[in-house]
Amino acid sequence: MSDHLKKIYSLYAYVYDTLFGKIFEHGRCTALKMMDIEPHDTILEVGIGTGLSLPLYPKGISIIGIDLSEEMLLRAKTKKMKYTLNNVHLSTMDASLLAFRNNTFDKVIASHVITVVPEPIHTLNEIKRVCKKEGDIFILNYAGIDNQFISRFEKIISPIRDKLGLGKHFDLDLLLKEASLPVMSKQQVNIFNACQIIKCRNNTSSEA
């Protein structure tokens, strides 16, 4: 499945910013505001893709961005150079197997990623592990349009979306409960309020 996603995103990389840049910009900007980043914060962005969020971070903040797709990361690296973001470090990595020590980051964000990865619970558990106790975890996702017919249609086409690497339909609240991640706040964003940002608090500490 990871190989399939890698292949798909090596193609999306060419058109990703054109297709998903402007349309999801409001969500990204709101998420960054919600993160309320302090100068000393260490940030992990999981599935950073082409780095559309990079110019939105306050300058000088230490950010690590990881992604499965080298082609997507290549675009992120171009943005890092363009905006001279010397404190940004980008690595190819699988979100379900993060190469970081326990309790490393103050804040972790996964934007349009949790519904894409094959085993979201593994990814959430990894995010929890590398996030410090009392650190914040932000999940930005397409959540669906509040209309009975559209939502029924979305459930039907969910397997196709999943195959195309564009995320699948599932109950994110249930998943967060399963991962024991308490929700602190939620905000609807983007056109038709179709996406939501969920802020969770990591109330567990992994052994150092």
Ligand SMILES: C[S@@+](CC[C@H](N)C(=O)[O-])C[C@H]1O[C@@H](n2cnc3c(N)ncnc32)[C@H](O)[C@@H]1O
């Ligand atoms: C829909 S894009 C979102 C990109 C970016 N976060 C954004 O908001 O524009 C999903 C990203 O997740 C990455 N991805 C998918 N599975 C992954 C995994 N297991 N580990 C790390 N990244 C993954 C893809 O390569 C892709 O860049």
